[in-house]
Amino acid sequence: MAIITPTVRPLQPPPGSSINFGAQVDGLDLENLTDDQFAAVRNALYQHHVVVFKNQSKLSPKAQYELTKRFDPAADNYGHGKTLDAKRSILHPDLKTIPHQPQVQVIGNGFVPSYEGLENIQLKHPHHRTFHKDHIPDDKDYDFTRFYRWHIDAALYDLYPPMVTTLLAVEVPKGRRQTLLYDDGSDETLDVPLGTTAFVSGENMFDLLSEEDKEFVKTSKVEYAPHPYIWMSQAHSLSTGLGLHSEGLELPESDLPPIDEKKIMKFPMVWKNPVTGKLALQIHPSAVRKIHCADGVVIDDLATVREIVYKMQRPAISPQHVYAHDWEEGDLVLFNNRGVIHSVVGAFKPDEVRLFRQCNLAASEAPIGA
Numbered sequence: 001m002a003i004i005t006p007t008v009r010p011l012q013p014p015p016g017s018s019i020n021f022g023a024q025v026d027g028l029d030l031e032n033l034t035d036d037q038f039a040a041v042r043n044a045l046y047q048h049h050v051v052v053f054k055n056q057s058k059l060s061p062k063a064q065y066e067l068t069k070r071f072d073p074a075a076d077n078y079g080h081g082k083t084l085d086a087k088r089s090i091l092h093p094d095l096k097t098i099p100h101q102p103q104v105q106v107i108g109n110g111f112v113p114s115y116e117g118l119e120n121i122q123l124k125h126p127h128h129r130t131f132h133k134d135h136i137p138d139d140k141d142y143d144f145t146r147f148y149r150w151h152i153d154a155a156l157y158d159l160y161p162p163m164v165t166t167l168l169a170v171e172v173p174k175g176r177r178q179t180l181l182y183d184d185g186s187d188e189t190l191d192v193p194l195g196t197t198a199f200v201s202g203e204n205m206f207d208l209l210s211e212e213d214k215e216f217v218k219t220s221k222v223e224y225a226p227h228p229y230i231w232m233s234q235a236h237s238l239s240t241g242l243g244l245h246s247e248g249l250e251l252p253e254s255d256l257p258p259i260d261e262k263k264i265m266k267f268p269m270v271w272k273n274p275v276t277g278k279l280a281l282q283i284h285p286s287a288v289r290k291i292h293c294a295d296g297v298v299i300d301d302l303a304t305v306r307e308i309v310y311k312m313q314r315p316a317i318s319p320q321h322v323y324a325h326d327w328e329e330g331d332l333v334l335f336n337n338r339g340v341i342h343s344v345v346g347a348f349k350p351d352e353v354r355l356f357r358q359c360n361l362a363a364s365e366a367p368i369g370a
């Protein structure tokens with residue numbers, strides 16, 4: 001029997017871009033991956049962080065789940081676990097699960113009459129208007145957009161951040177592009193396809209730091225708020241989607257579900273790549289609550305915590321560092337959830353139908369630091 005080895009081709013950055021991650025992988029049947037082929041895919045993921053497979057429209061939800069699980073066979077949970085059930089969580093309205101493969105969620109925009117056992121579903125692409133403190137005027141909404149929310153896919157309470165997320169584009173509206181505005185006093189903009197997913201490399205984010213900051217992030221930890229997506233549900237995002245304004249709108253602990261101190265997550269600021277050993281600055285900027293420094297000092301003033309994190313993350317989301325994937329139907333994208341942060345982008349009209357399948361599983365182990 002012929003042995004099929006995949007081809008791995010690094011993505012070509014567009015003019016002016018300095019991205020050094022992303023690859024397209026061809027030549028594999030993802031429904032029937034051998035162990036050697038999977039090892040090559042895993043290697044590609046940790047070398048390139050965002051891995052694109054073309055023409056995967058026929059991939060079954062089961063195969064998507066099994067591929068996701070293969071990165072962490074001991075993982076046996078949903079990416080966000082039960083936190084999704086909380087009605088007040090800001091993640092709740094955006095996700096629907098496939099009845100016969102409940103670890104796989106359907107996300108997107110518009111009305112879908114029938115898909116994989118789901119009937120008459122109404123999807124809504126997140127719009128920055130619902131999350132940012134201010135928004136692009138309605139009459140410019142067709143042409144301009146923002147990063148909605150930079151994040152790691154993770155519950156950040158009780159559960160460890162998933163190793164990988166798999167995203168399949170089932171239906172993609174054609175043609176339109178938008179100009180993404182940073183609106184933060186810089187004049188930075190980015191030309192993006194409608195509904196792109198934006199990625200930046202946590203390794204690049206680390207590499208851009210000063211030597212002093214590198215030392216700081218290698219020896220410090222971040223603590224996340226308990227039930228972070230409920231805690232932040234009344235707060236407003238910065239215009240860059242990279243964290244929140246500090247206006248005292250976070251819910252007090254007395255208004256949160258019961259808190260088990262043991263379930264509060266505290267992680268290193270940098271996470272080590274299990275294949276290359278490189279370090280990535282990996283912080284969820286909206287959910288962060290405290291910083292624990294090497295000398296035992298705990299920075300718990302929320303505005304200060306956010307300022308420190310923002311200053312370190314902001315350089316790496318400048319346009320030349322962003323990979324904005326131009327989705328085509330059948331694209332399956334795997335991303336290293338412990339080596340990139342990503343954001344939803346785009347403003348859809350109600351009749352622009354976008355249908356995606358997403359899967360990630362809470363990991364069996366915590367991230368490893370420097």
Ligand SMILES: [Fe+2]
Pocket residue numbers: 151152153342
């Ligand atoms: Fe995500």
